[in-house]
Amino acid sequence: MTGPVLSVRDLRVRIGRQEIVHGISFDVAPEQTLGIVGESGSGKSMTALAATGLLDIPGAVASGSSALGAVDDSHPTELIGASRRALRNVHGGRIGFVFQDPGTSLNPLLTVERQITESLEAHRDMTRRQARQRAVELAEAVGLPDPATRLGSYPHQLSGGQRQRVMIAIALACDPELLIADEPTTALDVTTQAQIVDLVGDLRRDFGTAVVWISHDLGLIGQVADDVAVLAAGELVEQAPVLEVFDSPRHPYTRQLLAARPLIGGGDPRPAPADAPVLLSVDGLDVRFDVTSPAGATTTVHAVKGVSFEVRRGSTLGLVGESGSGKSTVAGALTGLVAPDAGSAALGGVDMLMVRGAAEKALRRRVSLVLQDPFSALDPRARIGAAIGEPLQVHRLCKGKRARADRVAELLDVVGLPADFASRYPHELSGGQRQRVNIARALAVEPELVILDEATASLDVSVQARVLELLADLQRELGLTYLFISHDLAVIEQMSHQVLVMRSGSAVEYRPAAELFAAPEHPYTRALLAAVPAAQPRSS
């Protein structure tokens, strides 16, 4: 094939009266990877789904042209407005799909093998036996350990990474010309993500498939793509080969996106205040809890295994780990949400774990918590002013409603939000605005320690950059101490003075940030750093 595998011209998507995608055009060259990058609301998923005829949102209408090139360069197949029959031939047969969440994208009641052989039986006219044989080959190709036995498992018996490998096997089963990968690694750990990226790279070479890789992560796109298309608010803002986009971006939005990325080795963290006293001191913290499976069986999870650390006043300890490392449990233990089984923690010499009654209430004033999901951290039925004012009321910090309203306006101003937001409801605010509200609420009690548990993980990259800036400013101005929890090493490096790396409940490495990033000691830390997508794109 010499012409493009997929040729999209003036693609528009309308839902009801609103146009979501405004006239996008791009080409996917054979055996090349096109990276489509954009933040939330950019329409990147919808563009890909519409271009391949898989749009399933009720009331959504696609117009324009999307032509799937033929192998022998004869008449291409038009996908927009094609008959359902024609589309069924294309889906799975000539275009394979990998979606974001492997946990829910696989049918829980069918074996993995069955879900692979389905495609083969539908498109390649194979018998069960032939299909089974092919399924084993595919399982091997995607690196599934012990393929012959694993095929008989059900999705819930596999790990997230393994499930995504199965999805890839399904997508490539019928040897398609094009693979659409919609945020395929977003739900995975950074180390697993790196493995999947390598896998897709290898398979692309072996199978000769063209790939469209959709992601919000510009760094990741830099690793995987040959060409990059940048989308914003339903428009194609820039499209160029990857090196060009990173070295000499033309559109201001692309430049903004590149600048907002936190990078390893990019920028020095602000200096820590010299010789500050220790504010938070944790010693041998140990937490276990019981988990009940759907069948009712209970197992004990040892979430935190004897972790110790110190944080000095005015500085930030970055607590980094992947999912299941126990980092959020540490936050839970320090805020009274989770009862520890052993160990001690003290805030400025005052015990944090055994307090009750009035002493506990006084302690809660000194520590604030900001969580990951900005939406669910706010009561949907309470106005913003009431949410921020709650700690003021509880701790009786203001005399009367007037004083409280004034203080709320002050706090909104500190986080850069207009005072009239106090009368709004959470659903009227964007993700970044809600997270600022959460920060304002955390500041209301004038805490000494603020625990930020993945506080920017759900935000768009450009929004994240602004919120991190706000947090840094607040630390400087108010002398706050942060326990900053994250899985994102680049953000940790930007924000932290000290770093604690956790894995499966244990502390693996605990050093000043500059030292750790310059020369990591523990192999796990090195693996984590190696898995982070590089700042510069790989040269083709």
Next chain:
Amino acid sequence: MRTLFASPILRFVGRRLLYSLVVLAGVLVLAFALVHLVPGDPVRIALGTRYTPEAYQALRSASGLDRPLVQQFFSYAGSALTGDLGVSFRNGDPVTATLLERLPATVSLAIVGILIALLIALPAGIWSALHRGRISDGIIRVTSQFGVSIPDFWMAILLIGLFASTLGWLPTSGYRPLLTDPGGWLRHVILPGLTVGLVAAAIMTRYVRTAVLEVASAAHVRTARSKGLAPAVVTSRHIVRNALVPVLTITGIQLATILGGVIVVEVVFAWPGLGRLVYNAVAARDYPLIQGAVLLIATLFLLINLIVDVLYAVVDPRIRLS
């Protein structure tokens, strides 16, 4: 053998069984309490106009009501577990025997009812969910709303009025045992079965619709479509099959509900089942019989739920293989 006992299914079933037994104990207490919660003297009320001091004493000691409360409970529980539920206040017949005699009629009515309900609700609910928003969906939803709003005794009377009294196609009441007179059984079971079944169908259609809708919007259905599978395959293998799990639960609940709901239908059709028995017993204040019937029906209820739970474990691999 050891691996069998370690099997997740058996552990799951064991847990559910234990739980059911705990509830059963509670049911026993409640059933026992029935007699003793009566304001006034249950024996006196039961005798009513037939009261004489001798009859009173006789009935009282025969039912053991002159002994301390706790002792009564344990003796009641003990005999209940061995199948002895006492004797009727009215005619002195053993309660257990009476109940077992009437059980087949109610069971056949309940089974006919649930079969009719499934035959209507499954296709209607699935169709309605898959064609959501279209006219056929609207018609099904409105019809099922009506069905849920109609009192079953009213439907029974109207059905009798139409098919039996006016058209004369079917008998107005009565029962013929299945084994001795299948033809007669069928003719007599149609109207009461329809009454029970149509109302149950209306209730179940709505639940089936909700279950299928939830499954249809699941992520794995989009994956199935992305494989280019035929719509029939997507519907049967990925939507309906996954919806069967909640539908199973719904069927179990509905069957158990029918056991209670048949009371009125049996009265209207003079159907000699447990429901009509309970009604007559309540009218006559025959407490041991009421107690026994309540205990039996609640036990059946728990049994059905237990079977549904076990089927759940068999059908859903997430429970079968942890």
Next chain:
Amino acid sequence: MTDMPSGDNLRVSSWRLLLANPLTLASGVVLIAVAIAAGTARWIAPSGINDVDVPNALQPPSGAHWFGTDELGRDILSRVLVAMQASLQVSVVSVAFAVVVGVTVGVVAGYRGGWADIVFMRVVDVMFAFPVLLLALAIVAILGPGMTTTMLAIGIVFTPIFARVARASTLSVRTEPYVAVSRTMGTGHGFILSRHVLPNIAGPLIVQTSLSLAFAILSEAALSFLGLGIQPPHPSLGRMIFDSQGFVTLAWWMAVFPGAAIVVIVLAFNLLGDGLRDVLDPKQRTLAEARRNR
């Protein structure tokens, strides 16, 4: 450019959404009309409820008797109106009882967890093991027939469902991050219950109330049909249907009108409940809003 609110221009106020649905609107209107008719029943009824007039027995609907007369010549319209009043009274009182007791039990069980949860929910499970009508019958058997007993019986029998709904909602709210954040700020349980839990569980409870009102009407009718509910000479819809049994072919109006009255009221409550669910259940709500914005 990128950090957009989650659709503030698509959000529609609850009331407008509720009224936009024609079925819900119609149900609301019907229920208001029924409530007025029932409330003023004794004044607007054309005849007395027990004016026996045997020479005019079994008359079909006419100008003088809109719903016809029964076997004793009594005006069916008047009897239906007064019976509706009784039905509504029973259903409102019994559901009110069930709501107060059930929600209290459910919220306590869901919020405190632990022993309270285990004990309360076992009791609820035991009650759930009995079919509704059976349990109501048993209670009537204990206390004797009559309107008050009926209210109590239905109230007791409906309590478990409210306990379950309240518990489930409370549990889901209690595990929400915003409650966790409140606790870490030192907010007390009382504040959390009144400001966060109750407003957020109101939705499912309102829906359940509407559906239970519907079912209560049906239950009362069944009990009256069996002669164990509202006692004669006070008319009841269920008993009127019972009395019509011997006359179905001669006088269809004796069965049809009381039955239709039941169906209309129950249907209205059911449709209202469905409409409320569309507005109050966040999953359904987005669909309803999308439909309106089409």
